[in-house]
Amino acid sequence: xxxxxxxxxxxxxxxxxxxxxxxxxxxxxxxxxxxxxxxxxxxxxxxxxxxxxxxxxxxxxxxxxxxxxxxxxxxxxxxxxxxxxxxxxxxxxxxxxxxxxxxxxxxxxxxxxxxxxxxxxxxxxxxxxxxxxxxxxxxxxxxxxxxxxxxxxxxxxxxxxxxxxxxxxxxxxxxxxxxxxxxxxxxxxxxxxxxxxxxxxxxxxxxxxxxxxxxxxxxxxxxxxxxxxxxxxxxxxxxxxxxxxxxxxxxxxxxxxxxxxxxxxxxxxxxxxxxxxxxxxxxxxxxxxxxxxxxxxxxxxxxxxxxxxxxxxxxxxxxxxxxxxxxxxxxxxxxxxxxxxxxxxxxxxxxxxxxxxxxxxxxxxxxxxxxxxxxxxxxxxxxxxxxxxxxxxxxxxxxxxxxxxxxxxxxxxxxxxxxxxxxxxxxxxxxxxxxxxxxxxxxxxxxxxxxxxxxxxxxxxxxxxxxxxxxxxxxxxxxxxxxxxxxxxxxxx
Amino acid sequence: xxxxxxxxxxxxxxxxxxxxxxxxxxxxxxxxxxxxxxxxxxxxxxxxxxxxxxxxxxxxxxxxxxxxxxxxxxxxxxxxxxxxxxxxxxxxxxxxxxxxxxxxxxxxxxxxxxxxxxxxxxxxxxxxxxxxxxxxxxxxxxxxxxxxxxxxxxxxxxxxxxxxxxxxxxxxxxxxxxxxxxxxxxxxxxxxxxxxxxxxxxxxxxxxxxxxxxxxxxxxxxxxxxxxxxxxxxxxxxxxxxxxxxxxxxxxxxxxxxxxxxxxxxxxxxxxxxxxxxxxxxxxxxxxxxxxxxxxxxxxxxxxxxxxxxxxxxxxxxxxxxxxxxxxxxxxxxxxxxxxxxxxxxxxxxxxxxxxxxxxxxxxxxxxxxxxxxxxxxxxxxxxxxxxxxxxxxxxxxxxxxxxxxxxxxxxxxxxxxxxxxxxxxxxxxxxxxxxxxxxxxxxxxxxxxxxxxxxxxxxxxxxxxxxxxxxxxxxxxxxxxxxxxxxxxxxx
Numbered sequence: 003x004x005x006x007x008x009x010x011x012x013x014x015x016x017x018x019x020x021x022x023x024x025x026x027x028x029x030x031x032x033x034x035x036x037x038x039x040x041x042x043x044x045x046x047x048x049x050x051x052x053x054x055x056x057x058x059x060x061x062x063x064x065x066x067x068x069x070x071x072x073x074x075x076x077x078x079x080x081x082x083x084x085x086x087x088x089x090x091x092x093x094x095x096x097x098x099x100x101x102x103x104x105x106x107x108x109x110x111x112x113x114x115x116x117x118x119x120x121x122x123x124x125x126x127x128x129x130x131x132x133x134x135x136x137x138x139x140x141x142x143x144x145x146x147x148x149x150x151x152x153x154x155x156x157x158x159x160x161x162x163x164x165x166x167x168x169x170x171x172x173x174x175x176x177x178x179x180x181x182x183x184x185x186x187x188x189x190x191x192x193x194x195x196x197x198x199x200x201x202x203x204x205x206x207x208x209x210x211x212x213x214x215x216x217x218x219x220x221x222x223x224x225x226x227x228x229x230x231x232x233x234x235x236x237x238x239x240x241x242x243x244x245x246x247x248x249x250x251x252x253x254x255x256x257x258x259x260x261x262x263x264x265x266x267x268x269x270x271x272x273x274x275x276x277x278x279x280x281x282x283x284x285x286x287x288x289x290x291x292x293x294x295x296x297x298x299x300x301x302x303x304x305x306x307x308x309x310x311x312x313x314x315x316x317x318x319x320x321x322x323x324x325x326x327x328x329x330x331x332x333x334x335x336x337x338x339x340x341x342x343x344x345x346x347x348x349x350x351x352x353x354x355x356x357x358x359x360x361x362x363x364x365x366x367x368x369x370x371x372x373x374x375x376x377x378x379x380x381x382x383x384x385x386x387x388x389x390x391x392x393x394x395x396x397x398x399x400x401x402x403x404x405x406x407x408x409x410x411x412x413x414x415x416x417x418x419x420x421x422x423x424x425x426x427x428x429x430x431x432x433x434x435x436x437x438x439x440x441x442x443x444x445x446x447x448x449x450x451x452x453x454x455x456x457x458x459x460x461x462x463x464x465x466x467x468x469x470x471x472x473x474x475x476x477x478x479x480x481x482x483x484x485x486x487x488x489x490x491x492x493x494x495x
Numbered sequence: 496x497x498x499x500x501x502x503x504x505x506x507x508x509x510x511x512x513x514x515x516x517x518x519x520x521x522x523x524x525x526x527x528x529x530x531x532x533x534x535x536x537x538x539x540x541x542x543x544x545x546x547x548x549x550x551x552x553x554x555x556x557x558x559x560x561x562x563x564x565x566x567x568x569x570x571x572x573x574x575x576x577x578x579x580x581x582x583x584x585x586x587x588x589x590x591x592x593x594x595x596x597x598x599x600x601x602x603x604x605x606x607x608x609x610x611x612x613x614x615x616x617x618x619x620x621x622x623x624x625x626x627x628x629x630x631x632x633x634x635x636x637x638x639x640x641x642x643x644x645x646x647x648x649x650x651x652x653x654x655x656x657x658x659x660x661x662x663x664x665x666x667x668x669x670x671x672x673x674x675x676x677x678x679x680x681x682x683x684x685x686x687x688x689x690x691x692x693x694x695x696x697x698x699x700x701x702x703x704x705x706x707x708x709x710x711x712x713x714x715x716x717x718x719x720x721x722x723x724x725x726x727x728x729x730x731x732x733x734x735x736x737x738x739x740x741x742x743x744x745x746x747x748x749x750x751x752x753x754x755x756x757x758x759x760x761x762x763x764x765x766x767x768x769x770x771x772x773x774x775x776x777x778x779x780x781x782x783x784x785x786x787x788x789x790x791x792x793x794x795x796x797x798x799x800x801x802x803x804x805x806x807x808x809x810x811x812x813x814x815x816x817x818x819x820x821x822x823x824x825x826x827x828x829x830x831x832x833x834x835x836x837x838x839x840x841x842x843x844x845x846x847x848x849x850x851x852x853x854x855x856x857x858x859x860x861x862x863x864x865x866x867x868x869x870x871x872x873x874x875x876x877x878x879x880x881x882x883x884x885x886x887x888x889x890x891x892x893x894x895x896x897x898x899x900x901x902x903x904x905x906x907x908x909x910x911x912x913x914x915x916x917x918x919x920x921x922x923x924x925x926x927x928x929x930x931x932x933x934x935x936x937x938x939x940x941x942x943x944x945x946x947x948x949x950x951x952x953x954x955x956x957x958x959x960x961x962x963x964x965x966x967x968x969x970x971x972x973x974x975x976x977x978x979x980x981x982x983x984x985x986x987x988x
Contacts, residue, residue: 148825257785276784278828286952290817290840291769291927292750293951295810302818303806306799313796314875317788324783325795326830330821335771335838335889336928337819337954345828347783378874382807396828434784435829458790460782461830 042174044130045487054418056171058480060473063163067472070143070159071151073099077463087463088151092144092186093121093227100143101233104158104183111165113180117235118244119208120198121228126180127165129487135247135446137175137486139164139479140182140199140438146190150465152455152472157252158183160476167480176491177247179483184438185233191216192224199438201239203445208239241445247490248408249442250482252451252475254467256435258458266424266471267416267478268431268452269409273440274322275356275401276349281308283371285389287332287340295384298338302330304371304389305342307379311370312346312363314377321359322349322434345396351432353401367391402440407489408449408482415481416451419474447486451478535667537623538980547911549664551973553966556656560965563636563652564644566592570956580956581644585637585679586614586720593636594726597651597676604658606673610728611737612701613691614721619673620658622980628740628939630668630979632657632972633675633692633931639683643958645948645965650745651676653969660973669984670740672976677931678726684709685717692931694732696938701732734938740983741901742935743975745944745968747960749928751951759917759964760909760971761924761945762902766933767815768849768894769842774801776864778882780825780833788877791831795823797864797882798835800872804863805839805856807870814843814852815927838889844925846894860884895933900982901942901975908974909944912967940979944971 043052068083074090074097090096101123105115108125116124126136141157161181168179189195192214200206212225228234237244255261260268285299309325316323327345348363350356369376373385409430416428431452442448453475456466467475536545561576567583567590583589594616598608601618609617619629634650654674661672682688685707693699705718721727730737748754753761778792802818809816817840824834841856843849862869866878902923909921924945935941946968949959960968 255785256782257787258790259785259787262790274784287955288951289749289928289953290815290819291767291842291929292748292752292953293927294750294752295806295815297751297755297951300806300817302821303802306802306818309796309799310803310872310876313788313793313877317876322783322788324793324829324831325799326783326823326828326832327826328795328821328823330819333820335819335840336817338817339819347828349784378871379803381871383803383810384806434786435782436784458781458786459779460785462780 042172044174044176045484046176046491048484048488050418053481053484056167056173056480056484058163058167058473058476060469062166063159063472063476064469066163067151067155067159070100070103071155074145076148079464084151087465088145088149088155089147090143090145091147091191092188093191093224093231093233095231097144098231098233101183101231104143107162108165108181111169113165116237116244117233118202118237118239119235120201120211120239121185121233121235122198122202122239123183124180124244126178127168129175129178131177134177135245136178136180137248137483137490138180138182138246139250139252139483140184140442141251141253142184142187142438144186144188146188146461148463149188149461150463152254152465152467153256153460154187154253156254156467156472156475160252160479163476164480164483173484175484175487177487179487186224187438193217196436196438196441198239199441202241202244203441204241205441205444246442246446248486249439249446249448250408250412250451250479250486251437251439252453252479253437254455254460254465255452256455256458256460259431260429260452260454261456261458263429264426265429265454266420266427266474268429269413269416270404270433270450270452271409271430272351272404273402273433273436274349274351275353276347276397276399276436277356277360277395278397279346279348280394280396281344281346281367282392282394283308283342283389284392285340288338290336290338293338295386297387299340299387299389300338301342301389302339305344307370308367308391309344311366311377311379312348315362315366316348316359319355319359319362320350321355323347323359349434351401364393399436399440402443404439404443404449405447408447408486411482411485411489412449412451412478415485416478418481419477449482451475451482535665537667537669538977539669539984541977541981543911546974546977549660549666549973549977551656551660551966551969553962555659556652556965556969557962559656560648560652561644563593563596564648567638569641572957577644580958581638581642581648582640583636583638584640584684585681586684586717586724586726588724590637591724591726594676594724597636600655601658601674604662606658609730609737610726611695611730611732612728613694613704613732614678614726614728615691615695615732616676617673617737619671620661622668622671624670627670628738629671629673630741630976630983631673631675631739632743632745632976633677633935634744634746635677635680635931637679637681639681639954641956642681642954643956645747645958645960646749646953647680647746649747649960649965649968653745653972656969657973657976666977668977668980670980672980679717680931686710689929689931689934691732692934695734695737696934697734698934698937739935739939741979742932742939742941743901743905743944743972743979744930744932745946745972746930747948747953747958748945749948749951749953752924753922753945753947754949754951756922757919758922758947759913759920759967761922762906762909763897763926763943763945764902764923765844765897766895766926766929767842767844768846769840769890769892770849770853770888771890772839772841773887773889774837774839774860775885775887776801776835776882777885778833781831783829783831786831788879790880792833792880792882793831794835794882795832798837800863801860801884802837804859804870804872808855808859809841809852812848812852812855814841814848816841816852842927844894857886892929892933895936897932897936897942898940901940901979904975904978904982905942905944905971908978909971911974912970942975944968944975
């Protein structure tokens with residue numbers, strides 16, 4: 003219930019609105035200031051220019067973001083005050099500090115806070131239709147062990163900044179709005195990424211998630227750590243028990259495309275498909291000095307050919323292929339390895355293209371290992387005795403398509419912010435990486451907002467997103483949420 | 496001093512000589528059996544057919560060899576009684592047992608045993624010229640942690656079998672003969688291979704060798720372990736203080752060449768040159784999903800190209816190139832590695848050829864990493880942003896040429912054993928691997944004898960050399976030692 007004091011505060015805050023917004027608002031919403039009981043501005047009553055005039059506080063966002071980055075600081079990489087990476091592993095003491103701040107801050111903004119069985123935190127600002135599923139801004143506060151200050155953290159802070167701005171401007175949404183902090187998006191400590199939105203979406207069993215042990219041989223499980231830091235909630239982690247009305251996620255691009263093309267905002271249409279395979283090449287150990295090329299079954303040389311061919315073939319089919327892990331045995335300078343195992347990460351916007359790449363590689367790898375002339379990699383050199391190749395599918399993530407309504411709200415909000423000459427500054431994009439939005443999109447209209455990060459660098463202490471880009475992203479997020487609220491109301495009526 | 500009993504034994508043993516030898520001996524050495532004081536057969540008095548008739552005891556050799564393999568047994572790989580690998584690391588308790596057996600056995604054969612400051616054991620059977628440097632059979636009793644029963648062990652046992660056969664046949668050599676057990680040939684526990692012959696040759700400083708710590712973080716040094724097992728000798732480990740007259744080393748080939756070509760004995764002319772380099776490829780970590788090929792500096796893809804090119808170029812120039820170790824960072828399926836380090840082992844019979852290969856690779860690697868069209872590896876795929884390549888020389892071992900006198904003695908001995916139709920069965924070869932003979936050859940006429948091992952497999956529990964091949968090798972060794980003794984006498988006179 004508003005007190006006199008809070009009414010006064012609201013009046014003061016209302017005066018912060020731009021003249022443009024106020025004038026429009028007066029014209030179209032004569033009830034404002036004209037009724038004895040003060041009334042919030044409703045999104046359905048806001049004009050385009052009024053919407054455009056609701057501005058987040060960019061300095062506050064920047065300050066708040068770097069404020070919470072005091073918890074779980076990592077490696078310093080530059081001289082600036084914020085030139086310090088992050089090492090805030092999920093469910094650590096530092097993560098608990100950030101979570102506690104999240105709960106306190108959102109409650110102080112009048113939100114109701116719910117915590118589910120995966121420790122996902124849902125902060126909800128009431129809307130007119132109190133029982134409806136909220137429109138959320140969601141991301142994560144956990145980081146990689148050698149991570150930066152923007153991956154995930156920016157999305158959560160921008161959501162809170164949006165709530166603050168709505169409160170500052172006494173904006174009343176038709177539907178509840180809110181912010182989600184998803185648990186363990188990174189999968190860095192307990193090794194499944196996006197695990198808690200995955201449980202919420204019914205894609206990952208709760209027990210499997212609970213029983214994940216921390217990497218590096220520790221004894222803690224995801225459940226024991228949830229309990230330890232006090233974030234094992236009672237609410238079922240489920241899209242049925244706790245539905246989402248819509249999900250917007252602001253995130254740094256983690257790639258170089260916006261930066262290299264002069265883009266400011268990416269309106270993300272979906273996430274590309276990816277599959278992670280483990281490829282095992284088996285040959286035979288032999289002495290590097292005593293075994294001529296003809297008599298070798300060189301698993302390392304074969305693996306080198308397969309990695310090169312995966313790149314060439316992916317390029318040919320418009321896909322991506324990458325090897326990030328490679329181990330071999332026995333591992334001695336003068337022993338030709340008889341065993342090599344490597345990861346093969348293949349990606350495409352299109353499921354069918356991905357399948358075509360995989361089919362081609364499965365056939366080609368076996369032939370290349372046998373010494374056949376495929377793709378030029380066996381053109382020179384000696385055939386040798388051949389190796390065998392085994393494939394093991396580790397992760398299969400089909401292509402995700404976000405909801406056009408949400409994508410449009412992002413696009414329009416960004417264009418409003420950047421002006422009519424925005425041109426190439428707003429780009430429709432496909433995310434190369436997975437995010438919690440992949441799972442929310444299975445049960446709720448979803449889109450993401452990308453902002454450039456310097457050199458496309460992420461998962462690195464030197465990850466950097468400028469104050470301007472952080473602010474652009476948060477402003478676009480707020481605009482998208484408000485637009486979507488209006489759209490939901492229109493659709494409902 | 497021979498007693499009645501030992502004279503009797505000699506007579507009995509003499510009866511074991513083949514009829515051929517006895518008849519020749521009677522014709523040419525009428526003193527035998529005709530003088531009251533029994534007299535040894537001198538090598539200088541032996542005809543070719545007499546020499547050929549001196550036969551080792553193949554069964555005794557096989558039994559003795561597998562007898563000492565009870566100490567330090569490794570992994571069982573087959574059902575047979577001897578189908579068990581070896582794990583007799585240098586200066587371990589098991590190595591001490593084998594050493595104690597070596598000393599006892601050679602002393603019981605009338606040898607004088609000397610132990611030097613590196614624990615190298617020299618067992619010397621007197622010759623007529625007592626003060627001359629002995630003609631030795633040398634090899635090693637230590638093994639790899641997952642080694643076999645023949646690498647090194649066969650050479651020592653064959654040397655002892657040669658001494659036994661000389662004793663059995665009352666053969667008197669012009670110069671002393673003997674057997675050497677070299678310490679830590681493998682370099683598996685204290686990580687420099689052939690370290691003790693290297694110290695003897697003045698190529699490796701004693702202190703450096705003493706201060707080697709055991710691999711895997713143990714606190715023992717080579718010196719502390721020499722002391723612990725009682726094999727830190729007083730004799731200076733030096734070719735000056737303790738010269739070698741000649742060195743013959745029987746060894747399994749550790750490669751497939753003899754087996755594949757029907758060869759029985761390799762008369763080893765030398766050891767190929769090798770260099771071990773550590774190659775570091777530096778690119779930049781990036782996300783596998785968010786970074787297009789154009790914007791990558793993919794150190795793993797680059798390393799794959801370099802490894803393939805090293806193979807192709809080595810083949811082109813008639814050399815060998817191998818990668819046995821590869822590590823990368825950061826090591827995550829969805830991160831393109833910005834750092835790869837791999838070993839590059841290059842070899843050639845010819846120092847100049849090796850240099851030509853190295854020069855070519857140094858130039859080509861840099862260009863390939865930059866994306867230039869070299870050797871076909873950049874023909875397909877995307878150029879990307881390039882990587883840098885650094886070289887670090889780790890080991891440089893120039894080509895070794897053994898002594899023609901010794902090689903000829905091996906060749907003649909093998910041909911005598913195998914008969915006039917030996918044809919391709921006796922082959923001149925170059926050793927692909929290093930051996931203690933590399934260091935002895937710097938200060939003494941040296942050659943090696945190779946025998947086939949199954950599938951060329953070595954440094955593996957399943958390493959196998961048949962009783963026939965073991966016997967052939969030991970027989971050739973004995974023949975080479977006797978022939979060389981005669982040759983030395985001829986040269987001296």
